[in-house]
Amino acid sequence: xxxAFSDRITDVPKSFIxxxxxxxxxxxxxxxxxGLPNREFFPVxxxxxxxxxxxEEAGHEILQYTNSEGYPELRQFxxxxxxxxxxxxxxxxxxxxxxxxxxxxxxxxxIFLNKGDDLIIEEPGYLGAIQAFSxxxxxxxxxxxxxxxxxxxxxxxxxxxRQPKLLYTVTNFQNPSGISYTNENRHAVADLMQGRTxxxxxxxxxxxxxxxxxxxxxxxxxxxDNTVLLGSFSKTVAPALRLGWLVAxxxxxxxxxxxxxxxxxxxxxxxxxxxxxxLLDNDLxxxxxxxxxxxxxxxxxxxxxxxxxxxxxxxxxxxxxGMFLWVTLPEGASxxxxxxxxxxxxxxxxxxxxxxxxxxxxxxxxxxxxxxDESTIVEGIKRLGDSINQLVDN
Amino acid sequence: xxxAFSDRITDVPKSFIxxxxxxxxxxxxxxxxxGLPNREFFPVxxxxxxxxxxxEEAGHEILQYTNSEGYPELRQFxxxxxxxxxxxxxxxxxxxxxxxxxxxxxxxxxIFLNKGDDLIIEEPGYLGAIQAFSxxxxxxxxxxxxxxxxxxxxxxxxxxxRQPKLLYTVTNFQNPSGISYTNENRHAVADLMQGRTxxxxxxxxxxxxxxxxxxxxxxxxxxxDNTVLLGSFSKTVAPALRLGWLVAxxxxxxxxxxxxxxxxxxxxxxxxxxxxxxLLDNDLxxxxxxxxxxxxxxxxxxxxxxxxxxxxxxxxxxxxxGMFLWVTLPEGASxxxxxxxxxxxxxxxxxxxxxxxxxxxxxxxxxxxxxxDESTIVEGIKRLGDSINQLVDN
Numbered sequence: 001x002x003x004a005f006s007d008r009i010t011d012v013p014k015s016f017i018x019x020x021x022x023x024x025x026x027x028x029x030x031x032x033x034x035g036l037p038n039r040e041f042f043p044v045x046x047x048x049x050x051x052x053x054x055x056e057e058a059g060h061e062i063l064q065y066t067n068s069e070g071y072p073e074l075r076q077f078x079x080x081x082x083x084x085x086x087x088x089x090x091x092x093x094x095x096x097x098x099x100x101x102x103x104x105x106x107x108x109x110x111i112f113l114n115k116g117d118d119l120i121i122e123e124p125g126y127l128g129a130i131q132a133f134s135x136x137x138x139x140x141x142x143x144x145x146x147x148x149x150x151x152x153x154x155x156x157x158x159x160x161x162r163q164p165k166l167l168y169t170v171t172n173f174q175n176p177s178g179i180s181y182t183n184e185n186r187h188a189v190a191d192l193m194q195g196r197t198x199x200x201x202x203x204x205x206x207x208x209x210x211x212x213x214x215x216x217x218x219x220x221x222x223x224x225d226n227t228v229l230l231g232s233f234s235k236t237v238a239p240a241l242r243l244g245w246l247v248a249x250x251x252x253x254x255x256x257x258x259x260x261x262x263x264x265x266x267x268x269x270x271x272x273x274x275x276x277x278x279l280l281d282n283d284l285x286x287x288x289x290x291x292x293x294x295x296x297x298x299x300x301x302x303x304x305x306x307x308x309x310x311x312x313x314x315x316x317x318x319x320x321x322g323m324f325l326w327v328t329l330p331e332g333a334s335x336x337x338x339x340x341x342x343x344x345x346x347x348x349x350x351x352x353x354x355x356x357x358x359x360x361x362x363x364x365x366x367x368x369x370x371x372x373d374e375s376t377i378v379e380g381i382k383r384l385g386d387s388i389n390q391l392v393d394n
Numbered sequence: 395x396x397x398a399f400s401d402r403i404t405d406v407p408k409s410f411i412x413x414x415x416x417x418x419x420x421x422x423x424x425x426x427x428x429g430l431p432n433r434e435f436f437p438v439x440x441x442x443x444x445x446x447x448x449x450e451e452a453g454h455e456i457l458q459y460t461n462s463e464g465y466p467e468l469r470q471f472x473x474x475x476x477x478x479x480x481x482x483x484x485x486x487x488x489x490x491x492x493x494x495x496x497x498x499x500x501x502x503x504x505i506f507l508n509k510g511d512d513l514i515i516e517e518p519g520y521l522g523a524i525q526a527f528s529x530x531x532x533x534x535x536x537x538x539x540x541x542x543x544x545x546x547x548x549x550x551x552x553x554x555x556r557q558p559k560l561l562y563t564v565t566n567f568q569n570p571s572g573i574s575y576t577n578e579n580r581h582a583v584a585d586l587m588q589g590r591t592x593x594x595x596x597x598x599x600x601x602x603x604x605x606x607x608x609x610x611x612x613x614x615x616x617x618x619d620n621t622v623l624l625g626s627f628s629k630t631v632a633p634a635l636r637l638g639w640l641v642a643x644x645x646x647x648x649x650x651x652x653x654x655x656x657x658x659x660x661x662x663x664x665x666x667x668x669x670x671x672x673l674l675d676n677d678l679x680x681x682x683x684x685x686x687x688x689x690x691x692x693x694x695x696x697x698x699x700x701x702x703x704x705x706x707x708x709x710x711x712x713x714x715x716g717m718f719l720w721v722t723l724p725e726g727a728s729x730x731x732x733x734x735x736x737x738x739x740x741x742x743x744x745x746x747x748x749x750x751x752x753x754x755x756x757x758x759x760x761x762x763x764x765x766x767d768e769s770t771i772v773e774g775i776k777r778l779g780d781s782i783n784q785l786v787d788n
Binding site for chain 2: 004005006007008009036037039040042044045047048051052055056059060061062063064065066099100102103105106110111112113114117128131132134135136165197199234238239240241242255258259261262263264265266267268269270271274
């Protein structure tokens with residue numbers, strides 16, 4: 001069947017991270033490679049009780065087919081939270097429950113992208129978005145991000161030369177880099193986007209996991225008609241349930257619902273009801289506070305260990321939240337080569353390469369700090385520092 | 395944003411059934427329009443206990459991200475069942491858990507169809523498949539099906555003129571028509587497909603719901619390298635969990651996994667674990683036997699009522715299983731017009747039109763018999779008979 005495949009799938013490479021994670025199955029390896037939330041914080045008892053209770057209350061109903069948009073009361077919870085956290089007034093009809101926020105990316109690609117359409121992606125950018133959009137064969141326009149947000153000079157340059165349909169952003173504690181957009185940067189980006197037909201996709205899986213600083217303005221406030229929000233319960237409750245959401249203006253939502261029906265009819269309704277019950281009976285912010293406390297300490301431990309063990313000419317970001325930080329080696333150093341050396345010392349990370357749409361190697365790497373305790377972090381960074389010294393000395 | 399949408403979504407009409415189902419929300423209407431399994435048979439207690447038990451046994455594990463292919467032991471259960479029921483020896487690696495079998499259709503469209511590629515679809519055919527495939531903009535070649543299976547003369551004609559990439563079939567108790575392919579018909583179809591690069595998609599959501607007759611041979615036995623199987627727990631356990639599966643030869647599975655990752659990373663793992671626990675602790679065939687008994691009686695009631703109340707020149711199929719039967723009015727009669735008249739008498743069905751890829755009206759209609767008790771069925775068919783007499787007399 002080899003020659004029968006569609007052009008879109010033939011173009012997509014096998015997941016690089018998948019291959020890397022295979023290496024890290026070895027339990028003796030200290031892995032900063034994963035992108036997982038820390039399982040210690042999964043509310044096992046709370047979800048178990050919620051499951052029991054929804055079966056008691058509505059056993060037959062929660063097992064039947066339901067509407068494609070998702071459980072109205074769960075969508076109401078999400079709307080209430082936007083009001084409370086961001087001062088946004090979002091009607092329930094503008095919210096759709098997705099099978100993880102990953103599905104939101106696929107649906108948006110599906111309803112917007114013709115082959116060759118221009119799409120702005122952050123550089124470095126979220127790998128899952130690159131993969132999802134790649135299937136619709138856009139032309140990627142990468143725009144660099146750094147501490148403080150998107151490079152607006154580069155963005156202005158792209159907007160002068162191209163007519164992008166979509167601008168994909170992870171404005172808080174970005175995956176992979178950990179950077180956040182300042183309010184000034186958000187305003188500057190919005191000013192450049194004003195009056196265009198380009199849609200801003202603001203993907204915010206980590207926004208609630210803020211250790212320091214204050215909550216920033218949403219593009220939905222700045223450009224309400226041209227912004228789609230993606231959100232997720234994967235990092236605040238649990239990822240296995242695959243519960244995310246998408247907020248879109250009415251004309252876009254109509255098309256999204258058609259694509260959603262064709263994709264999976266609706267997202268697991270039992271899971272929606274269990275989660276909603278859990279959210280009624282437990283305070284999400286109290287739960288999140290305990291996650292933040294530990295992730296924040298682990299991030300500090302990693303930053304401090306990097307200061308101690310990495311050569312002075314290696315840079316790293318200092319995220320205000322989330323799960324990742326980003327390391328930049330001296331110009332010309334290969335993070336792919338470093339990966340081989342680090343594995344020999346039994347420490348793993350993800351080389352920066354797959355987070356760019358157009359590179360074969362890079363001097364950057366992503367480190368995850370959510371899944372290792374502080375002493376493991378110190379030991380892992382020490383080993384990684386040794387590997388970097390070895391690489392740079394060569 | 396109107397002009398910014400992709401060509402593929404602009405081409406897809408709004409769901410017709412969705413609009414019809416809105417009419418039937420009125421509780422005083424007897425509805426044969428839905429496509430739902432009967433909620434009385436949802437194993438509420440069994441799934442509640444399974445949920446409790448998996449949280450006890452593996453609470454943290456079942457809430458974490460997992461692999462895209464799905465829970466190996468659930469896939470093993472599916473493999474064992476194929477061995478037991480069909481004598482098929484399918485390796486676990488060839489099975490992927492999908493977010494409902496609907497997702498299987500989307501993934502197959504995604505990895506196979508370029509715009510304009512030829513695709514054979516049954517006429518009438520499953521609406522969800524027409525919708526899912528439409529997004530990839532194929533050229534549909536409808537081939538009629540009738541009692542006994544696919545029209546092989548018409549199939550041979552299409553194969554002479556076109557180079558289809560996919561042949562989509564629902565071989566048992568088809569949605570919408572209720573027809574099944576005989577063994578002879580399966581062999582005849584397979585003979586025509588032999589030696590071609592065209593892939594047969596055998597979608598079998600209803601196969602286990604057989605009231606009479608015997609299990610038929612699978613295309614997977616006839617053309618193993620060119621057959622993809624889709625299956626679902628929606629009609630045998632419960633649809634809300636959105637748990638289906640896809641069986642594909644290795645080279646196809648590799649591409650499917652890439653598309654699956656991009657679509658939703660993986661299917662709800664909590665749901666997979668709950669279902670697997672339920673299947674370990676309960677005998678699925680015993681459960682299915684109780685469903686079959688009732689659906690079979692309801693189908694008989696509907697067939698008998700049709701004989702009593704419909705004019706003699708109206709035909710209907712007599713399914714050996716499943717949830718639907720198919721009515722053909724005299725030539726030239728409009729099922730859309732009948733729908734309006736029937737709603738006035740407070741009985742609903744789905745006109746045949748949306749099950750064809752190219753018609754604005756038809757003299758056919760789909761009746762669901764899984765969700766109404768026998769006395770309701772008799773009353774509803776009586777009213778529908780009145781409406782048909784009224785229509786035909788006009």
